[in-house]
Amino acid sequence: MSQFSGPEIKHTLRKLEFPVCSKEALLKIGQLTCGRVPSIKHMDLALDLMAEFIFHEVDRRGNKRTLPLTTMQEIQLVEVLYDYFNSVNNDTARNSVFLSLFSGTTAIIRSGILSKLVSMAIGIPSHFILISASTLMQQLGNTSPNSYRLANALVKDYFVLMPNSSKQLHLVPRLAPQFASNFLTAVADIYFADVKKGPLIFPPATLLETITDWVSENTQLCVAAQQTQSALPPGAIAMEATTPFAGLLKWCILAPIYRQTSEIYGKLHLGLIENMLEIPHSNPPRAIFAQHLIISIGNICRYAVDLQNRSRKSDPTERQKMFLEDTALHLCLDRFAQAIQIALSVNCVYGNIGDMINQLKQLPFNKLMAIVINSYKNKT
């Protein structure tokens, strides 16, 4: 075990120039973390090496460095990381290095490098890195701030700045469906999100198109993350992946009342429903959480109130009539009802379904929704 003596390794590495030192450090970290019995001492050393030789956050005395890496150095580092992860075939080993590099207390500082790395892995397709990234997202929670940040960076890179990069994007679900699934869950939370400050933001057209394509081409994409077990380092607890269903359905449901009339939403809705139909049966159901499904009720009710305020009609029958005449509202409620109906029929909803149905009753009247609610009541 003499090869793992901390000061010695550091001494050797310090003789090397950047980026060679990073390369060497990675190898060492790999050895340290993937040992059969990873000791705490080894882990500490690995973390030290990361901070000093990979991310250059501290200098040799452990003090914080004032000068961060230049962007040029960053891209060199990203290349080193890319090469390294791309060369590790063992999922568990790779994941454990990946997780230790990008999770934990330093995750936020390193998120820039992570985003670049994942982005690179999409640009120059790398199955391994995407799988590891997917695992990372899943372990941190794919709606967590870290995942959110990663998703945002990726959206900016490939959908905002390069709207024409469909070639690379089309590869992603095939290359790493579980990554795509986790990415979708994270992305779904960015848009139509009920943020306290500022107005709702809507997904860019290319993002919407790409997602629709992904979903309709691969009917099992949405549950991909749940279907594959991530290879985790020993002792780690696997986290359940959240499916993108609830988040993406929310887009389709809310789109009409926010005047997002693009047909794409319809297509996406169809794709999602087809995906739901393909959800493999499981007992207990675990694909969609009931409370996630009804998250859009608040927005719909607010819309109804606005409508009412604008017309200033107090007569209840008039109000009813007005709601009936509002096509946007009905498209929204129709989509909602369809989604609930399918979800209930394939029996993939978990959580308090009764409460969900009760909540749905608050919505303005819609024929389809009424049927859905009634049929559920009859069933029970």
Added chain:
Amino acid sequence: MLPQATGLRNLSQQNLLQELRLFIGGTSKTIKCNSLELTKTALSLLKQLPPCREAVFEYFHVVFDNATLNYVTRLEKEIATGQMPPASEDDETTISEIHSVLCNFISTNAEAWAPIISTWSLELLGELSTRYAGRAHVSTGVNETLQLWMSCISTRTLIDVTTQCLSCLMNSDTEACISALLDTSVKHSPNFDWVVAHVGSCFPNTVITRVLSCGLKDFCQNKSYEQGCDSPKLKSVVGILGHLAGGHCNDIRTALLDLFNWSHKHMLFQDDSTKSQKKATVPFLLQLAYLSPTLFSTICKDIKKTLTLDVIVELYNYTDDWCKYFGSSESLQTLLVNLILKCDVGAVQIINLLMDCIQTDKLATDDECVKRNIRDTSREILELVLHEVDSAVRVQSQQNESVHILQCFVREILDVHELLLSPDKVKYQTAAQIVTFVGHTNPYLLINSITFLFENSKTDEQLVLIVKILFNELIDKTLQPYADKKGHFAMVLEQVLSKVNTRINLAKEIEDDIDSMLVWKNLLILLQWEKGEVFLLKSKIISRAIHANFISLTRLFRSEKLPSSTLHVFAELFEIFGIPSHVDHESYRIPIKALLDCSIAVVKYFFVCCNEQDEIVKHNGWRRVRTILKRLCLHSKAVRVLTLRELLEKSLYTKNSVLFGAKNTKLEKNVEFDKSVLEQNKRMSKTIPLTKHSSVFNGGIIGTGKRMPATHEALSQDVVAENTDQLLNTIKACCATLTEADAKVLDVSLDNVTLVSLLLVQFVSPDVMYNGLPWPEEEFAKVTIERDLYIRRLFNNNPVMWELLSFIAVYRPTLCYCSVLLRALTATLIHQWNSMGNQSKSTDTGNYNSLMDTTVKVLDVMALGQLLPPPLSGIRDVILYLKNSEIVQILRNCVWNYMRDNVPSPALFTCDSAGVYWRDPSHSKPLEMYTSTLRLIMQKNIKTVGQSYCQMFVIMPHSN
């Protein structure tokens, strides 16, 4: 799934990975690679591999830096050797490559790329301009720097890219853009200014508005004045706006005004930051104004419209905050005063505004306390400003360029003039003060201002102002125009006169020139004050001025185009002016031309008075005419001759003659009867033999009845009498003289009346021959009959002739010189009585009466002039009762023969001890041969003329 992807994967993956490796190797110098290749790789990465973006931009940073360095080095070489090495082609192709890719990004996906690119390019521009600031050129001004950098390909490209980005973002994310611009500007000031200037001139509106709002926000952060002064952002704002001021002055003004208007507009909902921004706006603007003269003048330009009294009342609520900000109200005041003193434009507006504030009744508030505060503060500021200007004027008498406000006053002197006429005391007094400040070194402006005031003042206060300005201690009386002419006022008068003259020369007809009327009235008032011993006017500045301009004044007075109202004023003026005075001739020498002009003008004025409707004005006028003429005639003999000549000629031969009872025959001729016998005869003699009879006769034309006597619209007897009376009085005034001994004024001198009588002969008698005193044989009258008739007609037409003769007759022996007139009249009378035959009063009453009337008048005059001694002087009483033939006999035997044998010459008269000339009747008793005819005829008619006979022949001789 994986194997499917591999094919695709391999291809793109391998390429991209290779490119990435090449790029990393190339930039870290581990792989040799030429820069163009490397750039192409970088661009390809930029297009396909987004995570490399930042690195690529960093690489571009280096590329641009190198290109700039090359450029600067070349420039330096050029300076050193005089030759510019050729530009590297590599640089150019590399950069244009990058440029086209970036442009493509911006044009296809502006929203996403513009912020990234603009941030990068701004930062890079800032760095480059700072790094190479001191090299290859000496930065003297923004324009030169701009020139320099625009010829460098790298910076030019960057600027182009930046403006493209900004133009894309301007609509969506303006605030962020400008903020970035400002931040960079702060960081790299002043080397970055050229970028801001360039960008600013591309989007003046947005940049200006945003720059202001950014500046304001930054300004709000500072708690106190000192802090605010040092804020680098504020300086940067000032710098940028200063650059833009040249080309976009209007935009800047609009932006400033908008900001200001926004600041005092009430809004229902405003959060704390808006509130504090609003509070800070005015101090911010003041600060800007203080830092940049250009902005200051922009603000001042239209201050009147912006800063109304209502706005001031609104702003009152903010003043406490301002004072707090500046530390104390005094420091705010000092700043304000300093600003006002530095004012380059609109100074008058500012002063005016202050004065408006002093008049609290104009303020739109009911709160007395507010009013009082505003008033006191305004007054204080105004006084401070005026005091400062005053001391500045006194201290540096020659070079007061440093006091901007003075220059501004000079430029806006027209506005100052307006203030001079203001009804408010504060305003006109302040304006007067300003005029004296300005006039201290610039007397011509002073003269201009006084001229303006003089031409326009309608109240006594304004005239007082003229006097006060003229005698202000600040007015330098040693300077050129004052010393040359007779004081400033002379110059003023000169200007006014030349203006009026031009106006009058341009005018076609007489028109009521209200403007110049005002001038004369004002002059009159001033002169009255001077004569009234007003203390300030003791130096007789007004009189001196009038005297200096006497020639032009009189010329103007003489002008035919003046309306009567003006003439009245003129007359009063000349009357009061009292020149020439016989008492002190020597004080001023008056050119004879002016005097002649004056006399002609006054004579003209006399007739104007005769036509005047208003009785009082008329009489005053006549009085003035007499006074002035008397003075003139006493002064110069030439003037007297001219005046009398004018008076006589005008009253006899112009249309003025109607005023004195003349028949205006020429004016009203009946067209139908306008056929003369002479004309007819001439035509006949040419064409037709004498046998053909003419139908036109003296008495009328056959077929149209008898020729109607011409009808005249005569003036009423009273008016004629009055006019005649005044004419005589005036002539009399002209005949005044001075006694040689004690220079006292005598009413009439005989010499002068002689002059009148000679003039009369000259005018009335058309002939130069036989105008002597002696009467020839009666037979000789046949020779002169034509002339006699002419004279007779003149007398008939102009009744005033009789009055003139009577006047002359009174002053014996001057009537002698009119002998020829009397002779002509008598000759025609004898002739007429003769031709009357036995017709008597009963047959042709009209003719008879007028003949009798004329006869009586002639005899009357001769008796009055003592040309006919008693008893011949009594003939006039007798002939009324006599027959025609008897009258002829008397006229012929008694009058004519007597006159023929006793030549009517002054020698017949003797001067008594009192200096009165007369003819003693006892010495000049006519011989029997002249009286016997009369006596016989009277005896024959003793029934009717007994009384007269007694007096003429019985009492008279006995009295001896």
